[in-house]
Amino acid sequence: MLRxxxxxxxxxxxxxxxxxxAPVVVFLFVFFIIPTGMLxxxxxxxxxxxxxxxxxxxxxxxxxxxxxxxxASLLAGVTIGFWTAIISTVLSYPVAWYIAYRSRTNILLxxxxxxxxxxxxxxxxxxxxxxxxxxxxxxxxxxFGMIQEPLEFLIFxxxxxxxxxxxxxxxxxxxxxxxxxxNITPDFLEAARDLGASRMQVFLRVTLPIAYKGFFGxxxxxxxxAAGDFITPQLLGGRTGITTGLLISGQFRQTGNWPxxxxxxxxxxxxxxxxxxxxxxxxxxxxxxxxxxxxxSMERMRAEAGAAESTQPGV
Numbered sequence: 084m085l086r087x088x089x090x091x092x093x094x095x096x097x098x099x100x101x102x103x104x105a106p107v108v109v110f111l112f113v114f115f116i117i118p119t120g121m122l123x124x125x126x127x128x129x130x131x132x133x134x135x136x137x138x139x140x141x142x143x144x145x146x147x148x149x150x151x152x153x154x155a156s157l158l159a160g161v162t163i164g165f166w167t168a169i170i171s172t173v174l175s176y177p178v179a180w181y182i183a184y185r186s187r188t189n190i191l192l193x194x195x196x197x198x199x200x201x202x203x204x205x206x207x208x209x210x211x212x213x214x215x216x217x218x219x220x221x222x223x224x225x226x227f228g229m230i231q232e233p234l235e236f237l238i239f240x241x242x243x244x245x246x247x248x249x250x251x252x253x254x255x256x257x258x259x260x261x262x263x264x265x266n267i268t269p270d271f272l273e274a275a276r277d278l279g280a281s282r283m284q285v286f287l288r289v290t291l292p293i294a295y296k297g298f299f300g301x302x303x304x305x306x307x308x309a310a311g312d313f314i315t316p317q318l319l320g321g322r323t324g325i326t327t328g329l330l331i332s333g334q335f336r337q338t339g340n341w342p343x344x345x346x347x348x349x350x351x352x353x354x355x356x357x358x359x360x361x362x363x364x365x366x367x368x369x370x371x372x373x374x375x376x377x378x379x380s381m382e383r384m385r386a387e388a389g390a391a392e393s394t395q396p397g398v
Contacts, residue, residue, distance in 0.1 A: 123349065125342050126143055126345035126348075126349055128140075128342040130341060130342050143343045143345070144346045147346050152330075156330050159320075160316075160326035160327045161310055161354060162241065165306060167248040167249055167309035168306040168309065171249050171253050171255075171305050172301050174249070176298075178191065178195065179257055179264055183267075192257070195253065203251065206247065206250060207315055207318050214237040214243050214246065215237075217233070220234070221233040238321075239322075240324055244316050244319050247315050252304075255301070259297050259300050259304065263296060267290060267293050267294060271289055272285055291371055299363070303359055310327075310328070311351060312326070316328070327350075327351050330344075331347050332344075
């Protein structure tokens with residue numbers, strides 16, 4: 084009887100969970116799965132004078148992969164996305180650690196999130212003003228005699244695009260890392276220090292293995308959005324900052340070659356998926372992504388602590 088009642092409760096919970104998840108699943112299916120499937124079909128079609136021609140050909144993919152301009156833009160987008168993700172994650176970790184374990188208020192968090200109150204385009208033009216040849220940085224350096232001519236690489240280059248995107252995505256990476264670090268109680272960190280671990284060992288053997296999902300999530304999230312962005316490269320990229328996202332946008336908005344743009348979009352998607360797989364596999368090879376919640380090093384540290392207590396007098 085008790086088993087029957089427990090099974091009824093489990094079935095009720097499953098039905099409740101399905102009912103709660105149904106609106107989101109339907110929304111994603113209608114506004115994501117179906118459009119993505121249509122875009123995939125379009126990638127095998129042809130286009131002529133803004134008219135789609137149904138066919139089944141790999142011509143769009145081969146042309147995109149063989150064109151040097153597409154290869155250069157793909158490399159530029161991946162490079163910008165990689166460095167944006169790395170710098171954003173590295174800059175966000177100390178702030179997230181301080182907020183999680185040292186700060187008694189969330190003032191610092193609110194200060195970082197304050198940038199969300201400004202428009203995306205406003206932030207782009209603000210950095211364009213700061214990094215320009217007559218901007219704040221060049222004018223200050225020339226005023227103090229540190230340079231004789233403005234630094235050309237600061238504006239209309241990959242450097243300016245990366246700096247702007249880091250400013251845009253740091254709040255996102257901060258929130259992801261802060262959420263992951265708050266799952267680690269200070270007792271774990273204190274136990275590691277009591278066992279003689281250095282700060283780097285505490286990070287590599289305790290913090291990173293437990294909060295690896297936050298680190299990897301912030302990196303992948305930032306990498307995908309930064310590598311696929313086309314607004315910032317269009318306004319700050321110049322010739323060296325043209326990314327695949329900018330080319331894809333041009334195919335849909337200007338030339339009307341939807342199949343070719345769809346093919347480039349799925350090539351970029353394959354690059355994102357490959358990057359994700361490589362990141363996960365490398366983390367497993369380095370034993371930084373355990374299958375369970377706690378890393379094996381934590382178990383070893385607990386065993387060492389138990390052995391140390393057992394050898395103490397009076398135990």
